[in-house]
Amino acid sequence: MIEEIASQWAAGLDRGILPAERVQLDAWLAEDRRHRGALLRAQAAMSMLDRCRVLAGAEEDETANDDTPPARAAFPFARRRLLALGGSGIAAALIGALSFNLWPRATTLGTDTGEIRRVPLADGSLAVINSASELRVSFTANRRDVQLTRGEAWFQVAKMPDRPFTVTAGPVNVQAVGTAFSVRRRNGATVVVVTEGTVKVWSGRETDSAFVTAGQSAVISDAGVKVAALESETVDRQLAWRDGRIVFEDVPLAQAAAEFNGYHAMQVVVDPVFADKSVVGSFQTDDIEGFASASAAMVGGRVVHDGNVIRVVP
Amino acid sequence: MTGNGEERLLHLVGWVGRHVLPHERQLRKWLRSAFPAIDVDDVVQEAYCRISELDRFEHIDDPRRYFFRTARNIVLEQVRRDRVVRIEAASGLVEMEHALDEFSPERIAAGRSALQRVERLIDALPERARQVFRLRKIEGVSQREIASRLGLTENVVENEVARGLRRILNQMTDDERGDLPARSRSTPKSAASMRATRKQP
Numbered sequence: 001m002i003e004e005i006a007s008q009w010a011a012g013l014d015r016g017i018l019p020a021e022r023v024q025l026d027a028w029l030a031e032d033r034r035h036r037g038a039l040l041r042a043q044a045a046m047s048m049l050d051r052c053r054v055l056a057g058a059e060e061d062e063t064a065n066d067d068t069p070p071a072r073a074a075f076p077f078a079r080r081r082l083l084a085l086g087g088s089g090i091a092a093a094l095i096g097a098l099s100f101n102l103w104p105r106a107t108t109l110g111t112d113t114g115e116i117r118r119v120p121l122a123d124g125s126l127a128v129i130n131s132a133s134e135l136r137v138s139f140t141a142n143r144r145d146v147q148l149t150r151g152e153a154w155f156q157v158a159k160m161p162d163r164p165f166t167v168t169a170g171p172v173n174v175q176a177v178g179t180a181f182s183v184r185r186r187n188g189a190t191v192v193v194v195t196e197g198t199v200k201v202w203s204g205r206e207t208d209s210a211f212v213t214a215g216q217s218a219v220i221s222d223a224g225v226k227v228a229a230l231e232s233e234t235v236d237r238q239l240a241w242r243d244g245r246i247v248f249e250d251v252p253l254a255q256a257a258a259e260f261n262g263y264h265a266m267q268v269v270v271d272p273v274f275a276d277k278s279v280v281g282s283f284q285t286d287d288i289e290g291f292a293s294a295s296a297a298m299v300g301g302r303v304v305h306d307g308n309v310i311r312v313v314p
Numbered sequence: 315m316t317g318n319g320e321e322r323l324l325h326l327v328g329w330v331g332r333h334v335l336p337h338e339r340q341l342r343k344w345l346r347s348a349f350p351a352i353d354v355d356d357v358v359q360e361a362y363c364r365i366s367e368l369d370r371f372e373h374i375d376d377p378r379r380y381f382f383r384t385a386r387n388i389v390l391e392q393v394r395r396d397r398v399v400r401i402e403a404a405s406g407l408v409e410m411e412h413a414l415d416e417f418s419p420e421r422i423a424a425g426r427s428a429l430q431r432v433e434r435l436i437d438a439l440p441e442r443a444r445q446v447f448r449l450r451k452i453e454g455v456s457q458r459e460i461a462s463r464l465g466l467t468e469n470v471v472e473n474e475v476a477r478g479l480r481r482i483l484n485q486m487t488d489d490e491r492g493d494l495p496a497r498s499r500s501t502p503k504s505a506a507s508m509r510a511t512r513k514q515p
Contacts, residue, residue, distance in 0.1 A: 003483070011479060037363030041335065047328050048332075048432055294393065
């Protein structure tokens with residue numbers, strides 16, 4: 001029973017565990033990701049009890065505790081890396097780095113509708129290219145230039161201070177030294193989402209540039225550059241496509257369907273009565289059928305197949 | 315490096331104790347009435363698991379809403395995974411806002427009085443566990459010192475702490491226990507019909 005073991009560990013941590021126990025605890029935590037959650041819950045309850053003591057107005061007699069500080073005996077949780085990449089991606093990046101000299105001067109990398117590619121670049125950077133997108137990559141000894149001719153891509157840039165990495169999307173330039181960000185072109189506007197470090201963004205003259213840092217996004221349109229902070233949840237959601245997922249949080253069904261349709265030849269068509277109803281959820285981008293039927297259920301409609309079209313109708 | 319990780323974890327534990335755990339009972343109540351078909355324990359467990367994986371939580375303005383929303387997304391993913399879309403599960407999704415409002419009086423009570431309730435819970439433990447918890451948590455005596463004061467082995471003290479903690483956690487979060495408003499103790503079936511009537515404009 002997970003809860004019982006978690007409580008036992010919380011009691012052990014409250015006492016202060018020994019190195020040998022730490023090893024056991026780590027092993028238990030590694031066994032199942034749910035163990036962490038259960039331990040967090042038990043420790044949180046323990047911390048509530050600690051606050052009781054404050055409430056009861058007990059003397060803050062910390063010295064009595066110094067040898068075994070209550071929750072101090074923390075344990076090494078591996079920090080989840082926001083941008084954790086699959087092992088295969090890393091291996092591929094290494095192969096890419098080795099083939100540096102073989103990399104042609106300018107290369108076009110494209111994806112078909114529904115295809116998502118992870119491409120290690122010659123400098124050790126990684127590009128993840130979303131559905132129906134195209135990149136032109138051209139690296140020299142002093143510069144790393146990437147042109148996003150259509151669609152969206154995310155980059156994890158290898159650090160090279162004297163060799164700037166610049167992504168150009170139409171008139172928009174995004175420059176990084178070593179960082180991670182995505183660039184998306186759609187309907188005249190370009191959206192930049194930064195997940196690590198800082199990038200410089202400009203459209204037209206480089207002197208009119210703006211800096212965008214991790215956790216921020218910039219929308220560049222005719223109206224200029226607009227930088228805004230993003231919740232980490234929003235960042236995860238916006239970049240879910242890299243893992244083959246698409247996440248909606250109260251998005252109108254018509255808009256959700258349009259996003260999904262960007263990945264498929266088959267199209268979801270939403271009856272106008274449902275267009276503005278909102279949907280939530282995390283979907284596999286390749287599962288358009290699942291998306292259609294879950295959405296239909298959410299808005300109270302049903303699904304009708306019609307050749308290459310899935311209709312959501314009342 | 316690890317120092318930061320430990321620090322962060324301590325903060326997270328405190329934050330969950332203050333802002334998340336006190337709402338677990340309401341969450342369970344809502345899940346049970348909105349999604350009669352799901353395994354509530356399973357969803358709650360997964361929600362804590364996701365919270366334990368958070369890199370940052372300082373930006374979460376409304377932890378209760380966040381907790382509810384996390385659980386709701388888990389339900390939705392399960393519904394999707396099962397491939398059999400249950401209409402009733404999907405319809406409950408719309409009603410979270412409703413539930414958050416509906417349970418808000420309890421929310422106000424979740425702060426200070428939750429702590430008083432915890433103290434009552436300590437007092438309701440069997441005698442030896444009660445002694446151990448009062449010494450440890452209210453007077454701040456170490457487990458080793460408690461063992462020597464009460465003439466117990468340290469092992470026994472630690473087991474009392476673990477068992478007592480588990481009991482307190484259960485009482486704090488179990489939505490089918492005594493001190494609830496009667497309407498929320500409905501069976502899944504009547505919860506479903508209750509939902510149906512609430513849906514009328």
